[in-house]
Amino acid sequence: MSRYNPREAEPKWQSAWAERDAFRAGGPESGKPKYYVLEMFPYPSGRIHVGHSRNYTMGDVVARYKRARGFDVLHPMGWDAFGLPAENAARDRGVHPGKWTYGNIDVMRKQLQRLGLALDWSREIATCDPAYYRHQQAIFLKLWENGLAYRKTAKVNWDPVDQTVLANEQVIDGKGWRSGAEVEQRELDQWFFKITQYADVLTDAIEGLDRWPDKVRTMQSNWIGRSRGAEVRFPLTDTRFGETIDVFTTRPDTLFGASFLALAPDHPIVKALAKDNPQIEAFCQDCARMGTTEEEIEKAPKKGIDLGIKVRHPFDDTWEIPVWSANFVLSGYGTGAIFGSPAGDQRDLDFARKYGLPVNPVVLPPNADAATHTIEDEAFTGHGTIYNSRFLDGLETPAAIERAIEELEKLDLGKGATSYRLRDWLVSRQRYWGCPIPIVHCADCGAVPVPEDQLPVVLPEDVTFDQPSNPLERHPTWKNTDCPKCGKPARRETDTLDTFVCSSWYFLRFTSPWTEDAPFAPAEAEHWMPVDQYVGGIEHAILHLLYARFFTRALNDCGLMKLDGGEPFAGLFTQGMVTHETYKSADGKWLGPDEIEERDGTRVEIATGKPVTVGAIEKMSKSKKNVVDLDEFIESYGADAARWFVLSDSPPERDVEYTDSGVEGVWRFIQRLWTTVTSLPEGAPGPATIAADASGDALDIRKAAHKALKSVTDSIEGFRFNSAVAQVHDLVNALRKFEPTDAAGVAAKAEGLGILVRMIAPFVPHLAEECWSVLGGEGLVIDAAWPEADPALLVEDTVTLPIQVNGKRRAQIDVAKGTPEDLVKELALSHDGVVRATEGLTVRKVIVVPDRIVNIVVG
């Protein structure tokens, strides 16, 4: 019997699919329901390893399954091609970023094609292509016209290694997301997108994302960080610096506990006071001099200075409150000023204790006694009953908040307000390999947009990477141009856009990548959007997924399209990684799995013969060398084996560990499936057979096939691919053990195999085609409809009922389905095992759950 040879079969079927252009998406005219499935597009960093392939395989299973279910599927692929690694490669190897990038794209495209993905390659895009980024420049200008892109001087995150600014979302634990370097704060003039304008809708809409993981929804909600509260205006006793100081608080119910106000050191009032007061000036400088990295800021001790001015309490104009400046007050959040209510806030309490400010308890914890309740070193931050607070006395916190706001509004000294943690998206990058910002700076006219007919602003080719700073800035001529408005000599914007801008709308471009006069054809976008199933890594839970949600709304508002609800991704699945053991050589260098081998039970470095240290199991990554190259894997085991492996064992959202023995198990399975299929005798009916009059073993095998079909279908729908794999294993085991003895048996086996082959087609498409063809199936299996399980075969006519005595299983009986309770009870009570277990005890109750279980309660 011949073995299945993926090396021959896989290219053959790939050509067959390509010849009939099988995966080209139709569109509005196809007459079929649409389904848009998308994997987060790759950054072309070099080569694809088995780890990367998991993401694409999962999307592919969905694409192929939906296709078999009669959907017009859009499943495109492209390249997130701008980014810093290309510049690093240019610096290290002297190759132009474009050349490096396109070279990688060619390699990776071939790798993805060898994986047998059902992709519509006619829609391929690369974001570094001027045909793509010209539209991005047009979008930038549209956002600018609509007030959603703006330029301002602000404190921003500066990555000293990558020599560029970063968005807040790209700073992880105080370090740059790519370089890992400690991020510094710098005051710079930069471009921003006004994502904060959408903070409210972006929060509210999270609730409707019911096909997103809860985890991602929570993370987005926390990131935006909406807090509801009040803005309170404290009247200044001295009006040199204005009428009031405005403060944001979430707890206006504690207003009667106010003992000081604290302003950020760079608050305008503090700055004004510092001019005539050397002590305040010194304090401000001290704060400014203090470390600029996130970590230093966090560790800095609390300190402040009395500014010598006073405000009046909004509810009592005879009550004066001192105004301080404190280093822990952030100028960027709320109004850059707080009121200190030490009894109810730990930080305020620490500050009050340090500087001897009053601590007035105003919230009584539940079950506490007003007469004895005191605050020592620990503030009570929870909700409770308000006291010591005049008209708020006796109210519970939520009611007191409302009452306080009501009063503030009546006095015109405040109002209900909402504050957000989210900052506007800083999109300027001081890098070369990105989309140029289409703006010209003119001494007379200011920032002037490049007129639409002059787009794209193309990157110059002749740049150097021998210095760390922005190559566009250093380019001798590129930045020199004329002002589009007045014609005078002017300077081009040399910053490029954050690459996350590119990935914020690529899924729209895929709907009509050939459109030249617009980023996308609105009719196509409206037909295909939203993406029905998006698949990608959890690392984008905030970054990309939040930006994209903002972008579709912004594009809606700029009139570029109409997308109901504004959400780009109706369904999101965040897949786990592929992990692998790590290895280090005797001298501490990372080694790849192909550089080691096992000799006499210990693993040694092949080159030196010295033993290696086996390290932690970690996500496959180039830096730790624990990768298995996809081409090499396919060379040995085939694409189907890679696909089956990454879907097996672990739930898709969890990590799966790559092991050689696991891969061998997959190989065994593929061969076993093949021998099972080819074991069908000559002249057997085709795979579309329905062996309607089967009985006995033949009927059992039919039932097994239809049950497996039902469970596999459910598992695919529920994104439980590991379960689907197990159910397929089960069916293969049943089919290979079934040796038909007559024509009816052969027909039943043929039917079972026919179901099996169509069922595995989304997972191992090449093997499925080969099987379909040997079984004599008509056409290609990709064109075969998903089989329907016969409901009559899903129900058993007898059931095995476990019988419990006091909740412990003691026996089981086989009864006809639907046997009356009385009879079941009688059978159960007379069963030997039950009689033994109940001897000498009184039967108090018998619970019969029809066709499920019997429980006898004795005592």
Added chain:
RNA sequence: GCCCCUGUGGCGGAAUUGGUAGACGCGACGGAUUCAAAAUCCGUUUCCGCAAGGAGUGUCAGUUCGAGUCUGACCAGGGGCACCA
């Protein structure tokens, strides 16, 4: 500090609504085949026990005829946010 998730055999995991815990795979062990090996095939494999039987889903309680599944407290691991007023 606040918020969220996860704890099941030697391992990855299954048990979708409370109803036979451990499907399926890996590993291990035994056997067949072979001169031998690879490959393949057939068994066994939660733990204790020869067995009958007993115990068992992180711990402790609770609800229930019945809990991996529900509730509460705790323990452990992972993740997110964090001077955010």
